[in-house]
Amino acid sequence: MKILIAEDDEHTREALREVLSMEGYEVVTASDGLQAVDFFRATRPDFVCLDVMMPGQNGYEACKQIRRIDDEVPILFLTAKAEEIDAVLGLELGADDYMTKPFGVKEIIARIRAITRRTAARSAKKEGEDQFMMDDLRVVPSELRAYRGTADIQLSPRDLKVLRLLHEKRGKVVDRNQLADEVWGIDYFPESRALDQHISQLRKRVEKDPASPRIIRTVHGAGYRFE
Known part of the structure; x- marks a missing residue:
């Protein structure tokens, strides 16, 4: 964070x-x-x-x-x-x-x-959402945590926004512009490298196997997708 x-x-x-x-x-x-x-x-x-x-x-x-x-x-x-x-x-x-x-x-x-x-x-509460599942990961927004079995993973508010957006757009590609607009803010345009680094760090924490991601998949030349 x-x-x-x-x-x-x-x-x-x-x-x-x-x-x-x-x-x-x-x-x-x-x-x-x-x-x-x-x-x-x-x-x-x-x-x-x-x-x-x-x-x-x-x-x-x-x-x-x-x-x-x-x-x-x-x-x-x-x-x-x-x-x-x-x-x-x-x-x-x-x-x-x-x-x-x-x-x-x-x-x-x-x-x-x-x-x-x-x-x-x-x-x-504003989103009307208590928790949601992404593969075997249970995300609890109100706690800023995700759970895999009994293990808990701390999330930052921005991590949560990334996961929520991918979950809402399940099956669809979320491009970098949309991530920048909805996660970082419409008047903020992070360099592709900075955004990718944030995703990379988040992936290390939420994926069971970061080398073969199931939650945050890269769609080369387009963005990211959660199946």
Whole structure:
């Protein structure tokens, strides 16, 4: 899962990068609100952490702009302010939660996981869908997990979007343009290599035999298909 961290304090920013990278997250960092919005458009992360007080553009303004681009991506505010009015304002602007600095490593990891699960459950409810099968894989959107027997596989929100789209289009080829539009966003055009790399990594986790895939099959020169 890719996380964007926007924090003007270099020490805090790099500490968060290190901690989250060690947990297996892919981390993109920005030092102010303007850069955060630019990086969001360019990289389309699965989760956003926004410091409130940043130079150039504060976290509130960055949040509003990100919400215009994507109204579902989870957003967590990081703030040194504890006043209730700040928390209320942040949530009214579309943030999913907030944390007051200083905070512990375990606390922010737990909060990120909780928000991600909560937004996944909300999205699954919106889609009217609890779970679906892809070959022998049971995908549970509300948990951001897939199950093969008793083994569970963690999914990012983007992983889930890829699997859901392939499941909905079962038997049909889903080309790269459609994946870019529906999974990454209509104003984001990832390079073919970047998209293929994401699919390759997802395939390693969800396929019983990635060398002979049954869930995400490549249709050369066209895209991907789930039979």
